[in-house]
Amino acid sequence: MLFDAIAIQINGPKAWDEKLSIDVVLTDADERFRLRLSNGALTYSSAAQSGDADLTLTTTKAALPALAQPTAESLAQAGVEVSGDADVLARLAAVLDPGDPDFAIVTP
Template sequence: MVGQLTPTMLLDALAIQVDGPRAWDETLSIDVVLTDSGERYRLRLRNGVLTHTAAPQREGADATLTTTARALPALALGGLTPERLADAGIEVSGDASVLSRLGAVLDPGDPDFAIVTP
C-alpha cells in the first residue's frame, strides 16, 4: 500500500503524540471499528503509553468509535470531541469522556523542529 495511510500507521502516529509523563496516571481503552473493512482495533492508554492491537479482546472498551477507514484520519487532526468526530463521520458510543482524557495528554510537538542543526 505505497502512498496510502493505513489504520495502523494512523494509530502509530497518534501514539507518538502522547506526552508520557502527563499520561502516566491515565488508564483508558477505546475500540475503533471500521465498517467498510471489518477491521477492529483496541487502543489502550496505560503507564503513559498508547498501544493498539487488532487481536480480539475479552473485556469491553470504555468507548467505541465506529467509522470507515476514509474518515479515520480525523482522529489525528486533534479536537477529540464527540461533536468534531460526528462531523467527520465517526460515531461515538460508551463513555465519551475518554476522548477528552486522551486528547488532554496528546502533544503534537513542534512541526518546525530542526532535524539537522548546523
Template sequence: MSGLKAWDHSLTALRRFTDLDRTYRTSLCNGGLVHPPAADGPVDLALVLTEPQLMGPLTGHGLDRIDHTGDPTVPTTLMSVLGEPDPGFAVVTLLNLTARDRPRACSAGGPGVILAAWGSSSS
C-alpha cells in the first residue's frame, strides 16, 4: 500500500461473512490500514457476503449480487491506494494501535492492529 496515496483517504468497511459466521472491520486512515476488532459504529460500507464473493469488489467487478449498504466506491478507493510490491521495503511490524497513537482523528473505533502502512516507496 502506498501510504502517500492513502494519506488523504479515510474510510471504514465492515464485512460480514455468512459462510464463516465472522465479521471484520477495516479502516483506512492516516496512510495506514487498520484492522480493529469488529464493533458497532458507523461505517462507510457494510457488506454481507460469502468469502468467495469478496473477490468481486476487490477485482473491480462491483457489488453486484452482494448485499450492501453505504458508499459503493469504497472498494475502488481502497484498491486505488495499492501500489506495486517493493521487495526491498521493510515490512511494518504489527503493533497495538490506540487512539493516543493516532496523529489525527480516525473512525477506526478503538484499539486495533496496523495491517499495512507505507507499504510502497512509490507515490
C-alpha cells in the first residue's frame, strides 16, 4: 500500500523527535486511516481513533498517489482537501529520504 511506501522512506534518526498525526479520508471508499509519525517510524491504522489528528486529508482513491509527494501544491493539483495544520506536510516531507535509485538489488 502507499502508506507502506511512504513509511520506508522515513529517515528514522532525522524523524526521531517528530510527532505528528494525519487522517486520510477516502470519500469514495468510505475508509479512514490515521498515520502517525513517532519515535522515527511512520505507522498507520484503519481502526477508529480517539482525538483529532493534526491534519486531515480528504480525497478519493484515484487521487491517493498524490500523497507520495506530500506538498501542499501537489495535493491541491490532485484535488485533495487539506484541513488542519498544513505545516504537518512540510514536517513530514522534511524527514523523507527517497533512498538510492541505483541500489543493486542483485549483484553478480
